[in-house]
Amino acid sequence: MKIALIAFGFYEYTIDLANALAKSEQVILLIPSSIADSYREFIAENIMLSGFKKAKKMRYPINSIYILQIIKRLRKYKPNIVHYQSSAYPWFDICVPYFAKFNLVVTVHDPLPHFGKEKQFNVPYTNYLISKHAKQVIVHGKILRDSFLKQYSYSIVDIHVIPVGVLSFYLHWRRSNVEEKRKVLFFGSIWPYKGLEYLIMAEPLISKEFPDIKIVIAGEGEDFKRYENYIVNKNNFELYNYRVPNNLLGRLFQEATVVVLPYVEATQSGVIPIAWAFAKPVITTPVGAIPEVVEDGKTGILVPPKNVERLANAVIDLLKNDDKREVIGKNAYAKAFTEYSWDRIAEQHKQVYKKAMAKRC
Numbered sequence: 001m002k003i004a005l006i007a008f009g010f011y012e013y014t015i016d017l018a019n020a021l022a023k024s025e026q027v028i029l030l031i032p033s034s035i036a037d038s039y040r041e042f043i044a045e046n047i048m049l050s051g052f053k054k055a056k057k058m059r060y061p062i063n064s065i066y067i068l069q070i071i072k073r074l075r076k077y078k079p080n081i082v083h084y085q086s087s088a089y090p091w092f093d094i095c096v097p098y099f100a101k102f103n104l105v106v107t108v109h110d111p112l113p114h115f116g117k118e119k120q121f122n123v124p125y126t127n128y129l130i131s132k133h134a135k136q137v138i139v140h141g142k143i144l145r146d147s148f149l150k151q152y153s154y155s156i157v158d159i160h161v162i163p164v165g166v167l168s169f170y171l172h173w174r175r176s177n178v179e180e181k182r183k184v185l186f187f188g189s190i191w192p193y194k195g196l197e198y199l200i201m202a203e204p205l206i207s208k209e210f211p212d213i214k215i216v217i218a219g220e221g222e223d224f225k226r227y228e229n230y231i232v233n234k235n236n237f238e239l240y241n242y243r244v245p246n247n248l249l250g251r252l253f254q255e256a257t258v259v260v261l262p263y264v265e266a267t268q269s270g271v272i273p274i275a276w277a278f279a280k281p282v283i284t285t286p287v288g289a290i291p292e293v294v295e296d297g298k299t300g301i302l303v304p305p306k307n308v309e310r311l312a313n314a315v316i317d318l319l320k321n322d323d324k325r326e327v328i329g330k331n332a333y334a335k336a337f338t339e340y341s342w343d344r345i346a347e348q349h350k351q352v353y354k355k356a357m358a359k360r361c
Contacts, residue, residue: 001080001350001353002077003081003353004028004030004077004082004102005017005018005028005029006030006031006070006084006092010085010107010270011031012170013164014031015043016165016167017342018047019047020343020345022047023044024346024350027044027046027048028077028079029050030050030052030073031049031051031052033053036049050077052066053069063091064091070092071098074102079102080103081103081357082099082104083105083107083353084099085107086107086109086130094129096129096130096132096133096134106130107138107162108127108130108137108139108144109140109267111127111148111267127151128152130152131152136159136355137158137159137160138162138349140163140268141288141292142289144289145160145161158359160348160352162345163292164269164270164340165340166276166341166342167273167277168277170250170253170274170277172250173247173249174254175250179254179255180254180257182212182213182319183213184213184214184215184257184258184315185216185218185252185253185258185260186199186218186260186261187249188261190221190224191222192264193264194261194263195305195306196217198264198306198311199262202309202315203232203236206312206316207236209319210316210319213236213319214236214237214238216237216239216256217237217240218240218248218249219241220241220242240252249274253274253275257318257319257325258315258318259271259282260282261282261285262285262303262311263284263285264287264306265288266289266290267289269290272290273340276299276333276336277333279329279332281301281328282301283302283303283314284300284301285302286304290302295335299328299335301318
């Protein structure tokens, strides 16, 4: 089977998937040249890597020329499957009807726009096109499949639930000389749906028990000024308000005692598979497909969204109980590299590809 993977985002996820598929299939990986150059050493040698240009700004019309170049390459490669990681990239989206000729499979990471990001991304329009032209659709949770079915006319037999694989890609930046410290890590993009303010408001309760605690906030997104109003003890915070490079990412996860994701709304989380790769326990909320992944008390802790006291108590409990924290971390790590291993995820993808090839237009 010749599989072409196309991504304008979710690059590390796509590379992990490509490496796993390449163990048994012929894989062509189409990603922006800047990403291809940066990550070449981490991509399997038998993968045909095809970098393409991508303009710095979405509104630049030259993007249309770059998409045409991708189309030309696909004509040349003649793949059996084209698998697109949907990231609401409008220049590709308007060409989705053409890509349907190549047995198009699409992974929809976000069936609906997140709270606070509705104006940034035209997710409904993208997903409408996908529902009309993709032969098979992949989502990351049962609740997301149901959401997609409600919004778009589609057959349930053509929508497949495949979880996010363990993002072991980031272990390339793990270092032997970095030790765990008493730190609580919030990692990822910063938008209203992430609920960061509730972790910030929990800090005074946590620092009463652990005066030396550090709340580490790493990521970019909306203007951070609104979150500064919630900070009481500035010395207890460590802020990296920018897109975190991978070498820093590795250090932050190694140093963290616990990873906290106080989402008020979500589809799934790409941060949880990173935390699990580093054997870190996660405290998060039962929103979106997260309860399908995190087993409360076994591979993580679930607390109600927007509940500052419950969130603080969960953090304090794990900080006080070394054995409990270690067991949850080990359970999460074991689950990540068995149930969510990329070899297993790749096999599930191959079954979807076979269905796409067998389905008539």
